Amino acid sequence: MDELNLGGISLKDLENVRINIGEVIDEEDEWEEMGPHPKPGIAGLRDWDFKLMERYKPFYAPYCEMCCFCTFGKCDLTGNKKGACGLRMDAQQARFVVIACLIGCSAHCGHARHMLHDLEEMFGKDYPIDFGPSIEIEAPLTRLVTGIKPKVLSDFEEVLEYIEEQVVQVMDSTHTGQEGAAIDYESKAFHLGMLDSLGKEVADIIQQVCFKLPIGADVPLVDMGLGCIDPEKPMILVIGHNVIPSTAIIDDLREKGLEDSVEIGGICCTALDTTRYSAKAKIVGSIGRQLRFIRSGMADVIVVDEQCIRADVLEQAINIKAPLIATNDKAMYGLQDRTNDPAEEIIDDLVSGKADGVVILDPEKVGKVVPKLALLMREKRKDIVTILSDEELFELVSSCMSCDANCVIACPQGLPIGKANKAAAAGDTQPLLELFDQCVGCGRCEQVCKQGIPIVDVMQKAALPYVKAEKTKCRVGRGPVLDTEIRNVGAPLVLGTIPGIVAIVGCGNYPNGTEDVYKIAKEFVERKYIVVTSGCGAMDIALYKDEDGKSLYEKYPGDFDGGCILNVGSCVSNAHIHGAAIKVAAIFAKRKLRGNYDEIADYILNRVGACGVAWGAMSQKAASIASGVNRIGIPVIIGPHGWKYRRAYLGRKDKPEDWEIFDARDGSRLITEPAPEHLLMACDTAEEAIPEIARLCMRPADNSPGRQVKMTHYLDLSMKYLGKYPDDWPVFIRGEADLPLAKKEELMKILEKDFGWKIDWDKKKILEGPMRKPDVSLDATNLERLIRTKEE
Amino acid sequence: MQPIPFDIGNIPGPEMGRLAEPYVIGNAIASAKRPLLVVGADILEDGLIDKAIVIGKKGVPIAATAHSIKGFIEKGYDGAVYMGLHELANFLKDPEWAGLDGEGGYDLVAVLGVKYYSCSQMLISLKNFATEPLVRIVSIDRYYHPNARLTFDNISRKNNDIFMKALDEVIARL
Numbered sequence: 001m002d003e004l005n006l007g008g009i010s011l012k013d014l015e016n017v018r019i020n021i022g023e024v025i026d027e028e029d030e031w032e033e034m035g036p037h038p039k040p041g042i043a044g045l046r047d048w049d050f051k052l053m054e055r056y057k058p059f060y061a062p063y064c065e066m067c068c069f070c071t072f073g074k075c076d077l078t079g080n081k082k083g084a085c086g087l088r089m090d091a092q093q094a095r096f097v098v099i100a101c102l103i104g105c106s107a108h109c110g111h112a113r114h115m116l117h118d119l120e121e122m123f124g125k126d127y128p129i130d131f132g133p134s135i136e137i138e139a140p141l142t143r144l145v146t147g148i149k150p151k152v153l154s155d156f157e158e159v160l161e162y163i164e165e166q167v168v169q170v171m172d173s174t175h176t177g178q179e180g181a182a183i184d185y186e187s188k189a190f191h192l193g194m195l196d197s198l199g200k201e202v203a204d205i206i207q208q209v210c211f212k213l214p215i216g217a218d219v220p221l222v223d224m225g226l227g228c229i230d231p232e233k234p235m236i237l238v239i240g241h242n243v244i245p246s247t248a249i250i251d252d253l254r255e256k257g258l259e260d261s262v263e264i265g266g267i268c269c270t271a272l273d274t275t276r277y278s279a280k281a282k283i284v285g286s287i288g289r290q291l292r293f294i295r296s297g298m299a300d301v302i303v304v305d306e307q308c309i310r311a312d313v314l315e316q317a318i319n320i321k322a323p324l325i326a327t328n329d330k331a332m333y334g335l336q337d338r339t340n341d342p343a344e345e346i347i348d349d350l351v352s353g354k355a356d357g358v359v360i361l362d363p364e365k366v367g368k369v370v371p372k373l374a375l376l377m378r379e380k381r382k383d384i385v386t387i388l389s390d391e392e393l394f395e396l397v398s399s400c401m402s403c404d405a406n407c408v409i410a411c412p413q414g415l416p417i418g419k420a421n422k423a424a425a426a427g428d429t430q431p432l433l434e435l436f437d438q439c440v441g442c443g444r445c446e447q448v449c450k451q452g453i454p455i456v457d458v459m460q461k462a463a464l465p466y467v468k469a470e471k472t473k474c475r476v477g478r479g480p481v482l483d484t485e486i487r488n489v490g491a492p493l494v495l496g497t498i499p500g501i502v503a504i505v506g507c508g509n510y511p512n513g514t515e516d517v518y519k520i521a522k523e524f525v526e527r528k529y530i531v532v533t534s535g536c537g538a539m540d541i542a543l544y545k546d547e548d549g550k551s552l553y554e555k556y557p558g559d560f561d562g563g564c565i566l567n568v569g570s571c572v573s574n575a576h577i578h579g580a581a582i583k584v585a586a587i588f589a590k591r592k593l594r595g596n597y598d599e600i601a602d603y604i605l606n607r608v609g610a611c612g613v614a615w616g617a618m619s620q621k622a623a624s625i626a627s628g629v630n631r632i633g634i635p636v637i638i639g640p641h642g643w644k645y646r647r648a649y650l651g652r653k654d655k656p657e658d659w660e661i662f663d664a665r666d667g668s669r670l671i672t673e674p675a676p677e678h679l680l681m682a683c684d685t686a687e688e689a690i691p692e693i694a695r696l697c698m699r700p701a702d703n704s705p706g707r708q709v710k711m712t713h714y715l716d717l718s719m720k721y722l723g724k725y726p727d728d729w730p731v732f733i734r735g736e737a738d739l740p741l742a743k744k745e746e747l748m749k750i751l752e753k754d755f756g757w758k759i760d761w762d763k764k765k766i767l768e769g770p771m772r773k774p775d776v777s778l779d780a781t782n783l784e785r786l787i788r789t790k791e792e
Numbered sequence: 793m794q795p796i797p798f799d800i801g802n803i804p805g806p807e808m809g810r811l812a813e814p815y816v817i818g819n820a821i822a823s824a825k826r827p828l829l830v831v832g833a834d835i836l837e838d839g840l841i842d843k844a845i846v847i848g849k850k851g852v853p854i855a856a857t858a859h860s861i862k863g864f865i866e867k868g869y870d871g872a873v874y875m876g877l878h879e880l881a882n883f884l885k886d887p888e889w890a891g892l893d894g895e896g897g898y899d900l901v902a903v904l905g906v907k908y909y910s911c912s913q914m915l916i917s918l919k920n921f922a923t924e925p926l927v928r929i930v931s932i933d934r935y936y937h938p939n940a941r942l943t944f945d946n947i948s949r950k951n952n953d954i955f956m957k958a959l960d961e962v963i964a965r966l
Contacts, residue, residue: 059882061917065805078807080920089920404948409800414908416949448800511907643878643913650882654890681878684907685833687859688876722874723862 031149035596036785038147039162042169042191048598049187049631051782052605055658056630056649056679058186060093063646067092070176085176093646094185095174097623100645101192102171104624107307108572109163109199110330111242114306116156116202118244118363119210125154129209134216134482140582140593141201141575145194147595153210156202163195186647193627194597200625201575208479211247213276217559217566219478222275224283224542225470228265229298234378235263236370237299237322239290241307241570243273245327248367249303250278262374267293268308269535269570272477276569283474285543286536287618288441288508292460294320296467297386300377301370306330307571308507308619314357320386323350323373324357327366332359343368351376388454388461396458397424397432399451407445407455412641413438413511417445417455424462432462437513474542475553477534477569481580483587485560489530490588494607496706498562499713500697501530503577503634504537506614506622509641514540516639516686517615521552521565523690527713528562529697534574536616538567574625578632581608597632598783605633606661606780609697609710611676612636613689617645626680635676635696637689642682649679653728656771661700664779667787670772672700672780673732687721695726700780704737707774712740730755734774736766795945798908798935804916809931812942814958817902817930818965820942821852824900824928826891830880830914831872832906833858838952840905843959845869850966853892855880857906877906881914885922900928904959908935915939932962 037044065078067087075083082088087095119127129150131138139150146159170188173179179188207213214220229235238246246266253259264281266274267290271283284293287308294302294313297320304313306328314333317324326332338346338358346369349355360366388396400421407417415438420431436459445455460467492498502524510516521541525531531552533541542551558566560580568576585591585603593600604610612629614622617638623645626636630649638645652658653674660669675698683689694714702710711732718726730751733739739747748766751757757769781787795811797803812820821827829852835841841863848854854872856864861874873892875883883889889897901918903911911931916939918929931940934947934955947955 059878059917060921061881061913062804062920063913063916064803065807065916065920076806078805078920079923402950404950408948409796409798409946412799412909414798419949640907640910643910648878648882650879652882678879681876682910684858684877684910687833687862688857692876721862722859723865724874727874 032592032594034147035592035594035599037597038595039145040597041166042173042188045191045194045597045631046187048601049190050183052190052631052679053183053186053649056651058094058182059648059650060090061643061646062089062093063644065089087180088182091180091182091185094182094189095179097189097645097647098170098185098192099174100620100623101189101196101627102167102174103620104622105192105196105199106167107621108196108203108624109160109167111306111572112199112203112206113160113164114242114328115206115244116153116160119206120153123153123210125152127153127210129153129155129205131209131215131480134484135480136483137583137586137593139201139205140579140586141198143593144582144595144597144600145198153206156206159198159202163199166191166195189627190631193624193629194631196624197575197578197628197632200572201579203572204479204569204575207243207273211277213479214476215479216482217478217557217564219476219558220279221473221475221553222279222281222283223471224285224474224539225472226285226289226293226296227468227470228282229263229284231298233261233263234300234374235265235298236301236303236374237284237293238264238266238270238274238303238305239268239309239313240305240328241269241572242305242328243270243277244363245303245305245366246270246274247277248363249370250274250281252367252371256371258371262371269572270305272535272538272567272570276477279476283539286508286539288439288514291316291441291443291456295386295457295460297384300381301325301374303327303366303370304331307621318356321381321384323355323377325366325370326357326359327361327363329361333357335359337361339365347373347376351380387464388457393458393461394425396453397421400425400453401451403450406448406450410444410448412440412442412444412509415439421453421458429462432459433466435459436463436466437515440509470543472542472545472551473554474539474551475558475567477538477567477573478558479569479573480576481560481583483583486580486583486587489561490584492562493584493609494588494701496609496699496702496710499527499529499609499694499710501532501580501608501610502693502697503532503610503612504541504615505534505574505577505612505625506537506616507618508536508540508616509618509639510616511640511684512686514543517541518544518552519686520613520615520690520693523717524693525552525556525563525565530560530562531565532577532580533565533567534569534577535571537614571621571625578629581610581632581634584608599786601631601633602781602783602786605782607699607701608634609699609702610634611693611696613693614642615639615686615689617642630679635679637692637696638680638682640682640684648681650681651677651679653677653731661780661782662784662787664781664786664788665777666789672772673698673734675699675732690721691717691726698732701778703776704735704774707732707734707738708740711738715740715743730769731771733766734770734772736764738774795936797938798946799912802909802912802938804938808938809936809940809943811936811945814944814961815965817932817942818962820928820930821900821902821962822965826896826898827852827900827902828855828898829853830855830857830877830901830903830906831860832877832911833860834907835860835905836863839956841867843956843963844904846963847966848872850963852902852966855892860905877910877914881917884918884927887925898927899925900930902930902932903937903940904932906933912937912939932959
């Protein structure tokens with residue numbers, strides 16, 4: 001018997017027979033023919049990676065020229081020298097990228113594993129994975145990468161086991177004396193990026209279905225901002241990414257009827273996921289607000305789970321006399337593990353000050369301890385003032401020597417702190433206030449100030465009117481894009497008449513404050529792109545309002561459609577952005593998903609005009625997120641701090657041979673326009689990034705009306721932000737129908753005069769010039785295996 | 793005394809940029825066969841763009857990164873070519889690149905008004921990978937740039953006049 005199908009069997013008259021049952025195959029597991037790459041190993045998609053890198057070659061900008069990994073070293077690799085182990089500088093940079101991706105991927109997948117353990121315990125292993133009638137493709141990445149169609153929670157165990165094995169194998173490859181080629185390290189980084197996206201999908205799906213988090217465009221708007229917390233109420237601050245302890249706190253508050261009388265506010269992705277669970281919870285802000293909000297002293301209890309928490313959170317909590325509850329074994333801060341102690345004892349010790357904080361690893365117990373603790377701490381803390389008085393501010397800024405020697409060079413942004421202090425000492429606090437939003441809230445400045453000025457506190461005091469007024473509305477994360485939405489937008493997206501998907505994701509290490517992400521989102525939503533947001537970027541976009549006092553989330557709908565802005569949720573919800581692109585291939589183009597990664601990535605690269613924007617990318621998670629997005633064929637723009645990731649993937653438009661593709665109809669080869677030209681690049685300013693985003697949304701498969709729309713935006717945005725048409729615009733013109741209607745004649749004249757194209761002015765037609773003609777039937781592919789009939 | 797990078801933790805390795813007087817850097821630019829001035833959006837502050845235009849008019853081609861090109865257009869100067877910094881760095885390390893004018897690559901790159909940290913990363917990329925043939929890199933910005941071959945020391949913004957004077961000394965050598 002090869003297979004034993006699910007159902008009943010009876011074996012009569014058997015004694016002393018040992019029966020080994022391997023994997024039980026469900027009939028429904030034959031839901032789709034398995035593709036060529038189920039659960040790919042390190043080398044499984046190497047060919048696809050190499051194809052990407054033939055065009056988008058890795059570009060390295062080392063952050064450090066030394067290698068300090070083994071006792072052969074330190075090795076100086078300057079000038080692309082080899083270290084004692086034989087590894088060159090370029091491969092060392094790629095190795096570093098792999099290590100960053102390992103950390104990032106592990107964070108997301110460790111988070112997923114942690115939640116799966118908890119949720120299986122809470123809801124049972126057989127809890128169904130069911131999103132209802134609007135979503136049939138429940139887990140596009142899981143289907144695509146592993147070939148598994150999950151039906152119950154425990155089906156994800158196999159998915160995570162696969163990821164965990166791959167992570168260990170790639171980690172192994174970074175040991176001294178393993179991989180030696182930069183390009184193979186890059187392929188491993190892509191692999192980790194894909195695993196990262198898969199782990200994120202698991203994490204968000206399981207929390208979504210178990211907690212019945214809202215789905216779709218009609219999710220509520222919630223209060224957000226440093227000023228949205230009612231100072232008269234006890235306040236619980238939750239920080240991190242793993243929402244389960246926060247749900248337990250909310251459950252307890254609901255049970256006791258305290259949801260309206262206790263404030264629960266979050267920082268980072270826990271904030272986003274907490275508001276998905278309860279719209280009465282609030283979003284304090286993104287990572288850049290963390291230190292400053294803690295210093296405001298408003299939190300009566302601080303609860304941390306995992307990722308993006310300040311490592312000195314305990315010290316900060318002690319300073320404001322608020323107890324710290326660490327709920328995750330990955331971040332315990334040296335605190336005593338009180339998981340098995342009675343709740344009352346824990347509360348007593350924290351209220352009395354016997355303990356500054358505790359570890360509680362059982363979410364249910366967190367729920368029992370924290371609300372009561374907040375009420376008691378509120379009583380104890382109600383007279384605590386942590387904001388500086390006017391006199392204290394004056395005294396501190398007056399003590400500044402304006403030396404510019406320490407704080408300015410310690411500041412990641414190089415902010416002119418001394419100059420602002422000097423102005424404040426003369427009575428003008430405006431310069432300090434103006435620095436508030438540009439400051440990333442790291443506190444490095446304070447450690448080096450010779451006068452011991454608490455610069456973060458000084459800036460916060462100066463910005464107090466701004467801080468108090470920071471009250472806005474953010475749309476709750478909505479989870480996956482519906483299959484029905486994909487059916488509506490599939491054609492216009494692939495043809496180009498919806499000009500693109502702009503996905504604004506990631507951390508808050510912005511070069512110039514949070515306003516940039518608002519500007520980027522506003523520009524593209526107004527131009528009818530689909531703007532998708534997640535993570536810190538999703539929150540920061542909400543900080544600015546239009547002339548009617550509305551945030552972008554209040555002004556524009558939350559559908560997956562042109563002219564809409566949808567917040568998918570936290571970092572792990574990023575997987576739904578991949579998922580949407582995958583679903584376009586599956587639902588609109590009827591491509592098979594199962595174990596078919598390279599075909600779907602090839603489809604997305606050539607057809608789905610999407611561009612990721614990680615303007616404030618800071619973390620290792622952002623590195624693995626970008627690598628995953630890149631592997632599936634979506635370009636990403638990062639802000640200028642992103643140079644420090646050491647590596648970009650840059651195309652060369654001056655090398656036409658790099659842009660050769662196949663027409664899958666007959667295997668013929670053709671050179672296309674460089675679309676998208678780059679896979680991963682940094683821009684220095686938002687003004688540079690905005691036209692670039694429009695450019696990177698172009699795809700070879702755009703039809704002429706679609707290309708015309710995309711060119712309209714590319715030219716308009718270049719003119720608006722750079723003061724000129726871009727130099728490369730003719731490259732994207734395949735015929736007169738690609739030209740923006742309003743500028744058609746003007747542009748044809750330029751093509752004739754400056755580029756030597758031949759124009760038939762009577763018929764207003766381009767006769768000669770373009771590198772190729774538009775072809776609506778072109779079946780563009782980079783994969784030879786997809787060619788249906790080989791060219792003779 | 794060892795200079796301190798403007799971003800204090802930006803210590804790349806054993807080879808750190810050498811402090812140089814403005815006239816020395818000016819001479820280095822003047823002696824290059826194919827120099828290129830790379831500017832960023834910070835030239836739109838403190839009148840730096842006027843200095844860049846003077847350098848351009850002395851025959852040094854300008855690559856205008858970020859949105860600095862807008863400043864040149866507003867000033868009516870058409871000698872600058874727009875290009876993203878990342879893309880430009882990728883081109884500069886390729887000995888076969890045709891250059892901004894189709895005449896080939898550059899043997900010296902000078903930077904001015906580019907965001908400090910992205911500029912530093914661009915310089916370190918050239919330092920390590922634009923080696924055959926060698927592209928020499930110098931900074932005429934207000935920062936100590938450890939990844940440039942020749943660089944000024946940090947000049948505080950409150951001493952802007954000193955910085956402007958230094959730029960004038962560079963220009964005088966061109």
